[in-house]
Amino acid sequence: MRAALLVLAMLLSIPASAQDADAPSLETRGDDLGRPWWALGASADAVAVALGDYQLRIDVGFGRHHGLAVSPGWRRDGDNGPMLGLAYAVWPLGQGLHGLSIEATGQVAWLPHTKRVDLSFGGEIGYRYVWKGLLLGVSAGVKRQFRFANQRTRRFLPVVRLLLGWAWS
Numbered sequence: 001m002r003a004a005l006l007v008l009a010m011l012l013s014i015p016a017s018a019q020d021a022d023a024p025s026l027e028t029r030g031d032d033l034g035r036p037w038w039a040l041g042a043s044a045d046a047v048a049v050a051l052g053d054y055q056l057r058i059d060v061g062f063g064r065h066h067g068l069a070v071s072p073g074w075r076r077d078g079d080n081g082p083m084l085g086l087a088y089a090v091w092p093l094g095q096g097l098h099g100l101s102i103e104a105t106g107q108v109a110w111l112p113h114t115k116r117v118d119l120s121f122g123g124e125i126g127y128r129y130v131w132k133g134l135l136l137g138v139s140a141g142v143k144r145q146f147r148f149a150n151q152r153t154r155r156f157l158p159v160v161r162l163l164l165g166w167a168w169s
Contacts, residue, residue: 037064039096041135043165052076055085057163064094075109079116083109087124097167098130101139105159116149124159130167137163 039061048055055073062068071085085107093099102125109118126139139161147153 037096037169038062039067039167039169041097041130041165041167043135043137043163046162046164047160048073053083055083057085057165059089059097059167061091061096061169064091064096066090067096069103071107075111075118079111079113081109081111081113083107083118096169097128097135099127101126101128101137103139103141105141105143107143114149116147118145118147120145120157122159124161126161128163130169133166133168135163135165135167137161139163 039059041057041059041061043057043059045053045055045057053073053075055071057069057071059069060067067089069085069087069089071083071087073083073085075081075083085105087103087105089101089103091097091099091101103123105120105122105124107118107120110116111118120143122141122143124139124141126137126141128135128137130136139159141159143157143159145153145155145157
């Protein structure tokens, strides 16, 4: 009984000893609303390297919700040649390079020895995580490839990327 009274006295004294915290201010802080926001990232696709495409991807964020990517590179597809990719990215979470990404992509590759040009357009959805500047990302999608040479071909191809790189914002 004595222990129960002691516990009851301790429980009743807790609210009396707690101090009221100040409520947060409801004022809007506008000091950084007018400041432009940007992000920059550089990464390489580990899956493409394993398949013979060497690309450096450079992402430029023009706002928290959208950005552009340029991917110069070199293709080894039984023939060597330069390639260039462009992408427009939408970041619906508003966190720039960190978070969900929905992209529309385009790529052109010129393979001079076989006098072939590969052109592709597609879409991808992915997620990138930026931790203290280190960028890790994964995405998947589909692209439509148009091959212009002696014989024209068109086909749909899956796209899987594993991005490793660095980001600044």
